[in-house]
Amino acid sequence: MPDLRSAVNDLARSLSGYVVEPGSAEYAKVVAIDNGRTRTPPAYVVRANSELDVFLAIEFAQQTGLPMTVRGGGHSAAGYCLNRGGIVLDLGLMKGMRLDEEQRRLTVQMGATWADVYQFVADSGTPLIPIGGGCLTVGLPGFLQGGGYSFVSRSYGLGSDNVVEIKLVDATGLTRVLAADSLDPDDRDLFWACRGGGGGNFGVAVEMTLQLHQPAARTVLGGGLSFPLARAEEVIGAYDAWAKAAPRAMAAYGYVGHDVDPAEPTRKIPSFRITPVFNGEYAEGVEQLKDMLKLEPFDVRLYSMPLPTLEATIGRSTLVGDRLAYIRSGMIGDLGWKPEMIRSVQQMMASAPSPDSFVVWTHGRGRVNDEDLRGQGPYPHRDKRYVFELKAIWNDPAQTRANVEWAYDFGEALSSEFHGAYVNYIDPLQEGWATAYYGGNLEKLQRIKKIADPTGFFRFQQSVDSTFEPDVSRPLDLSPLNRTLV
Numbered sequence: 001m002p003d004l005r006s007a008v009n010d011l012a013r014s015l016s017g018y019v020v021e022p023g024s025a026e027y028a029k030v031v032a033i034d035n036g037r038t039r040t041p042p043a044y045v046v047r048a049n050s051e052l053d054v055f056l057a058i059e060f061a062q063q064t065g066l067p068m069t070v071r072g073g074g075h076s077a078a079g080y081c082l083n084r085g086g087i088v089l090d091l092g093l094m095k096g097m098r099l100d101e102e103q104r105r106l107t108v109q110m111g112a113t114w115a116d117v118y119q120f121v122a123d124s125g126t127p128l129i130p131i132g133g134g135c136l137t138v139g140l141p142g143f144l145q146g147g148g149y150s151f152v153s154r155s156y157g158l159g160s161d162n163v164v165e166i167k168l169v170d171a172t173g174l175t176r177v178l179a180a181d182s183l184d185p186d187d188r189d190l191f192w193a194c195r196g197g198g199g200g201n202f203g204v205a206v207e208m209t210l211q212l213h214q215p216a217a218r219t220v221l222g223g224g225l226s227f228p229l230a231r232a233e234e235v236i237g238a239y240d241a242w243a244k245a246a247p248r249a250m251a252a253y254g255y256v257g258h259d260v261d262p263a264e265p266t267r268k269i270p271s272f273r274i275t276p277v278f279n280g281e282y283a284e285g286v287e288q289l290k291d292m293l294k295l296e297p298f299d300v301r302l303y304s305m306p307l308p309t310l311e312a313t314i315g316r317s318t319l320v321g322d323r324l325a326y327i328r329s330g331m332i333g334d335l336g337w338k339p340e341m342i343r344s345v346q347q348m349m350a351s352a353p354s355p356d357s358f359v360v361w362t363h364g365r366g367r368v369n370d371e372d373l374r375g376q377g378p379y380p381h382r383d384k385r386y387v388f389e390l391k392a393i394w395n396d397p398a399q400t401r402a403n404v405e406w407a408y409d410f411g412e413a414l415s416s417e418f419h420g421a422y423v424n425y426i427d428p429l430q431e432g433w434a435t436a437y438y439g440g441n442l443e444k445l446q447r448i449k450k451i452a453d454p455t456g457f458f459r460f461q462q463s464v465d466s467t468f469e470p471d472v473s474r475p476l477d478l479s480p481l482n483r484t485l486v
Contacts, residue, residue: 004064008044011060017049017093030090031082033071034137037324037400038079040484042069042088048111049093054204055173057089062171062457067485069460070204073113073139077327078426080200080460080484081142089204091141099124104212105164106130110141110205118308128212131162134311142199144208146424147379149387151220151277151311154248154366156213160195160377161368167207168194171457176203180376186451193448196379198423198437201445201464202452215307216249221278221285222310223302225292226259229270229349233342235295239274240337242291244385248366249279250288254386256345257358262299270349275314276302323356326392326404326481328411329425330418331384332361341417348410353402354394362387380439381420388418389425404429405476426462428480429470433462461486 012019020026021044030045043066046057061068067086074081082088094111097120108117115136121129131150133143148159156162166178168190178191193202227235236254243252253275258268274292278285282304286293293300303310332341345359367373369382381387392407394400408429411418421427421436434442445464453465461468461484468486471477 007064014056015053017047017053020045033074033079035079035325036322040079040082040084042083043085045088045090047090047093051175051206054169054206058173061087070200072110072141075138078428083484101126104128105209106212107209108140109207113137113139129215129307130210130212131156131159134314136312141205145194145199147196149362151251152279153368154251155279157367157373161373162211163195163208164211165209166194166205168203168205170203171453189448190452192377193445195377197445200460201458216280219304220307220310221282221304225274225297226299227272227297229272232272232346233339235272236337236342238295243363251277251363253363254361256349258355323393323395326407327425328390328407328427329422330388330414331381331420332386332388333384333419336385341414344413348413353406356393358391360389378438378441378445380441387422431472460484
C-alpha cells in the first residue's frame with residue numbers, strides 16, 4: 001500500500017471530479033452545512049462528478065481505512081454528512097436530470113437540490129410537479145431516503161412514495177439498480193429500505209427516478225394567517241378540529257414564533273401562524289379557510305402562485321442559514337393538540353433564550369396514510385396527524401448549552417404526547433432514537449443493512465446498526481452534538 005499522500009494524489013488523478021483539502025480556497029465552502037453549529041473537519045472532500053468517482057472514493061476509503069460519510073445538500077440536522085479526519089464524499093457536482101413527460105417521470109442525479117429540480121421542471125414547460133421539499137437548498141438523497149413531506153403530500157404521498165427507481169453504489173463499489181420489481185430479492189429489500197430508512201445507511205444513492213403528478217390547478221393558494229400567541233389555546237384548538245376534517249387538497253402547517261406586528265412594523269410579537277397550502281383554485285382555497293378567517297387573525301396574507309414559487313417563499317423562513325441550531329421532533333397522534341400541550345408551548349416559548357427559535361409542524365395523513373402505501377417503505381408514522389419540529393437557533397457559541405437545554409426540556413415537556421420522532425430531523429439527544437425513528441420496522445432494516453453492508457462501512461452515530469444511546473442525565477452531556485461517528 002503506497003503512503004497516504006501518494007494514494008490521495010493517485011485518487012485525484014483518477015477522478016473526473018476533484019479532491020478538496022484543508023487550507024484550499026474551496027474547503028470552507030464545501031464543508032459548510034445549513035446548521036452552523038456543526039463544523040466537523042474531514043481530512044479530504046471528494047467532489048464526485050460521476051458514478052465512477054463514487055466507486056473510486058469508496059475504494060480509496062476501503063484501502064486507507066479512513067471513515068467516509070456522504071454529503072448531498074448539507075442539511076443533516078446533526079451534521080452526519082461530515083466527519084472528523086476522514087473522507088466526505090460530496091455529490092454536489094452531480095446534478096444531471098432527464099424528463100420523460102409521457103411516463104410522467106423525472107430522473108435526477110443526487111447532487112441536485114430541490115431548487116435545481118424546480119428550476120429544471122419550470123424550464124421544461126411541463127405542467128407536472130415532483131413531490132419535493134419546501135426548503136429549496138435541501139438535497140434530494142437525505143430528503144427522499146428519510147420519507148420526505150411535501151406541501152402536497154396530503155394529495156400525493158411522501159417524497160419516498162414517489163421514488164420508482166434508485167441507482168445505488170454499495171460498500172463494495174457495485175452499482176445496483178433498485179426497484180419494487182427487481183429480480184433479486186435483496187435489491188427489492190434494499191429499495192424498500194431506501195424509501196424511508198434514512199440517508200447514509202445502505203450505500204450512496206447516485207440517481208433516483210421520481211413519479212410526477214398533474215396538479216389540480218396551475219397555481220396553489222398559499223400564505224399565512226397570524227394570531228397573537230396569547231390566543232393560542234383558543235385558536236390552535238379551533239385549528240386542530242378544522243385541520244382534522246380538512247380535505248386532502250388542504251395542508252395547513254402550524255408555526256409558533258415571532259411575526260411582525262402590523263401596528264408597529266419595527267417590532268415582532270409572539271404569534272401562532274397557520275400556513276395553508278391548497279392544491280387547487282384560489283377561490284376554493286379561500287372558501288376552505290373561512291372558519292379560520294372568522295377567528296380574526298391580526299395579519300392575513302394569501303397568494304396564488306406556482307407551487308415551486310410558494311415553496312421558495314416559505315422555505316426561506318425556516319432556514320437555519322449558518323446560524324447555530326439544535327433540532328428536536330415528535331409525532332402527534334390522533335388526539336391532536338390537547339389544551340395542556342398548547343399551554344406547554346406557550347410557557348416554553350416565553351422562556352426561550354433566543355428570539356430566533358421557533359416551532360413548526362407538518363400537517364400529516366391524507367394520501368400518506370392510504371392503505372396501498374403502507375408497507376411500501378419503512379417510514380412508520382403515516383397515521384400521525386402532525387410532525388412537530390422545534391428549531392432552537394442562536395448566534396453566540398457561548399449560549400449553546402442554554403439553548404440546547406431549553407430545547408431538550410421543551411421536547412420533554414411534550415414527550416408523553418409524542419409517538420415517535422422523524423429521522424429527517426435527526427437528533428443526537430433523542431432517547432430510544434432507533435425505535436422512535438423506525439418503530440416496528442427497525443429489525444427488518446437492521447437485517448437489510450447487515451446483508452447490504454456486512455462490514456458496517458456506511459456508519460455514523462445514528463446509523464441503523466449503531467448501538468449509541470445518549471446520556472440524558474443532568475447536566476446534559478452535549479458531546480454527541482459535536483461528533484458524527486462513534
